[in-house]
Amino acid sequence: xxxxxxxxxxxxxxxxxxxxxxxxxxxxxxxxxxxxxxxxxxxxxxxxxxxxxxxxxxxxxxxxxxxxxxxxxxxxxxxxxxxxxxxxxxxxxxxxxxxxxxxxxxxxxxxxxxxxxxxxxxxxxxxxxxxxxxxxxxxxxxxxxxxxxxxxxxxxxxxxxxxxxxxxxxxxxxxxxxxxxxxxxxxxxxxxxxxxxxxxxxxxxxxxxxxxxxxxxxxxxxxxxxxxxxxxxxxxxxxxxxxxxxxxxxxxxxxxxxxxxxxxxxxxxxxxxxxxxxxxxxxxxxxxxxxxxxxxx
Amino acid sequence: xxxxxxxxxxxxxxxxxxxxxxxxxxxxxxxxxxxxxxxxxxxxxxxxxxxxxxxxxxxxxxxxxxxxxxxxxxxxxxxxxxxxxxxxxxxxxxxxxxxxxxxxxxxxxxxxxxxxxxxxxxxxxxxxxxxxxxxxxxxxxxxxxxxxxxxxxxxxxxxxxxxxxxxxxxxxxxxxxxxxxxxxxxxxxxxxxxxxxxxxxxxxxxxxxxxxxxxxxxxxxxxxxxxxxxxxxxxxxxxxxxxxxxxxxx
Numbered sequence: 001x002x003x004x005x006x007x008x009x010x011x012x013x014x015x016x017x018x019x020x021x022x023x024x025x026x027x028x029x030x031x032x033x034x035x036x037x038x039x040x041x042x043x044x045x046x047x048x049x050x051x052x053x054x055x056x057x058x059x060x061x062x063x064x065x066x067x068x069x070x071x072x073x074x075x076x077x078x079x080x081x082x083x084x085x086x087x088x089x090x091x092x093x094x095x096x097x098x099x100x101x102x103x104x105x106x107x108x109x110x111x112x113x114x115x116x117x118x119x120x121x122x123x124x125x126x127x128x129x130x131x132x133x134x135x136x137x138x139x140x141x142x143x144x145x146x147x148x149x150x151x152x153x154x155x156x157x158x159x160x161x162x163x164x165x166x167x168x169x170x171x172x173x174x175x176x177x178x179x180x181x182x183x184x185x186x187x188x189x190x191x192x193x194x195x196x197x198x199x200x201x202x203x204x205x206x207x208x209x210x211x212x213x214x215x216x217x218x219x220x221x222x223x224x225x226x227x228x229x230x231x232x233x234x235x236x237x238x239x240x241x242x243x244x245x246x247x248x249x250x251x252x253x254x255x256x257x258x259x260x261x262x263x264x265x266x267x268x269x270x271x272x273x274x275x276x277x278x279x280x281x282x283x284x285x286x287x288x289x290x291x292x293x294x295x296x297x
Numbered sequence: 298x299x300x301x302x303x304x305x306x307x308x309x310x311x312x313x314x315x316x317x318x319x320x321x322x323x324x325x326x327x328x329x330x331x332x333x334x335x336x337x338x339x340x341x342x343x344x345x346x347x348x349x350x351x352x353x354x355x356x357x358x359x360x361x362x363x364x365x366x367x368x369x370x371x372x373x374x375x376x377x378x379x380x381x382x383x384x385x386x387x388x389x390x391x392x393x394x395x396x397x398x399x400x401x402x403x404x405x406x407x408x409x410x411x412x413x414x415x416x417x418x419x420x421x422x423x424x425x426x427x428x429x430x431x432x433x434x435x436x437x438x439x440x441x442x443x444x445x446x447x448x449x450x451x452x453x454x455x456x457x458x459x460x461x462x463x464x465x466x467x468x469x470x471x472x473x474x475x476x477x478x479x480x481x482x483x484x485x486x487x488x489x490x491x492x493x494x495x496x497x498x499x500x501x502x503x504x505x506x507x508x509x510x511x512x513x514x515x516x517x518x519x520x521x522x523x524x525x526x527x528x529x530x531x532x533x534x535x536x537x538x539x540x541x542x543x544x545x546x547x
Contacts (some may be wrong), residue, residue: 165399170394174387181385182346183369184378185398186453188404190368 007261008254013145016152020207021230022237022245023159024200031176031196031241034099038079038107039204044220045073046205047125047212048114054126061127069205076201077194079106122219125212134162144214151210155203156246163242170217172196174217195291234278236286244288298323298489299457305355306343312352313339315513321457321489326479328500331510337383337493345379346372358456378450382461384442388435392426394435395445399452403504407454415452421449421542440471447478451475455490458482464496476502476524500524
C-alpha cells in the first residue's frame, strides 16, 4: 500500500506538469482556433535558454529563469507571426490544416537548429537539486516533487483567476467564442491572441524547466516528447476544457507512475496512448467535452 | 454623423455592394430594406471593417474621421456600435460580463466616465437584465438577448448604432418594443441609427428614412410617410408589376 501511495504522489507531481503543457495547448486552441504544435518547443527552449544563461553566461538561476521565460515567449511570438498568422489573415483563411502544418514546420525547424548547435544527446541541467528526501509518515517526498506540485497549483489558480475574473480573461473568452463580436466590442483579437500565446508559453516554459530540473537533463527532443503527452492530455480532457486538462494531466501522470512502478518504465508512452484510446472509446469527445466555440476558455 | 460615399465592397472578386452612398444624421433612424441577398448585412459589415475587400469609396464620421482600412476594434472604439444578425451576444459570458464589454468601450473613449454609474443607469432602463445579471447570456430568450445587445451597445455611448435585422426571431410585440426603444435612443441620445431590416412594420414604427437595396445598389430612398405605401414597397422589393404578372402567369 505504501508503494502504491508513493507512486500516486510521484504521478501527481509529473501529471501536474503534463497539465501545464496541456493548458497551454488548450488556451491557444480555444482562443486562436489553431492547434499550435510549435507550442511543444517552449518546453524545450526554456531549459535550453536557462542552460545557456547559467552555464555559458554564468548568470544565477534567479535571473536566468525569468530571462529564459522572456526569450522563450519571444520565440513563440515570432513563430506565431511567421508560421501561423499568415494563414489566419481574413480572406486567406485556410481551415485548420495550413496553420497546423506551419506550426509543425516551425517546431521541427527549432528542434533541428538546437540539435545542430548542442548535439542530439542529453545535457545535464545546471542546477543543484537537493537529493535529500522529506518524509511524511512512510511516504517519501523528493523536494523537486514539492516544488513541481506547488508551481502547478499556483499556475492553475492564477490561470483560473485570469480567465474567469480579469478583463484579459473576459477578452480571451469573448475572442474564443466569437472573434467578430469581440472585435465589434473594441477588443483586438490579434492582441488577445498574442496575450494568450504569451500565457501559454509561460506555462509550457515553466513545465519544461520543471521536467529538466526533475530529471536533471535536457535534450533538443524533449519538447516533442512532452508536447505529445500534453496533446494526449488535452484530448482526454475534452480539447477545450481547462479543468479537463488539469484532471486529465493528473490522471495520465498517475497511470504512468503505476505502469512504471508495477510493469516497466518502457510502458510510459504505451500508457499515454492506451489511456487516450480507452477514454476516447468510452467518451469520444473527452472527459470534459465542450464541442462548441462558446464554451472555450 | 455617418457618411458612406461611393462604396463598393466584395467578399471575393465579385462586388456585393456597388457604388453605394448614404448619410445618417444624429438622432436619425435610417432603415436599409431589401430582399434576401440585397447586401444589407454586407453593407453594415463593410462599415464595421469586417468585410475585408473594399474596392472603392469611403466611410467617414461627421468629424471627418475616416473609417477606411481600420480594424473592427478600432472602428468600435470610435463610437460605432454594431449589433450583428443573431444579436451577437456572447453566450458563454454572463449578462453582466456582456454589459461590461460595453463599459470597457466607454472607458476607452471617455476615461473620465464612471462605468458603474453608466451601468446602473442602463440597468435601470432594462430591469430584466439586472435581475438576471449573473446568468449566462445564452440562457436568455431571444427578446431578452436583443435587449441585452442593445443595452451593451448603449453602454459604450455610441454616436452611431448599426443593427442587423433586430426583429429576427422575435414575437410581434417584442418587435414593437425594439422599434420604440430605437426611436427613443435616437431622440434622447442623438444617436445616428442605421438598421438593416426586412420587417416593414418595425421600420414604419421607428424610421425617419429608408433606403431600398437590390443587388447591392440603392434603388429607392423613401421618407417615413412613403414607407406606408405598400404597393410601392412591394414593387421595389419584388420588381415592376408587369414582371410580377408575367412571373405569376408562367
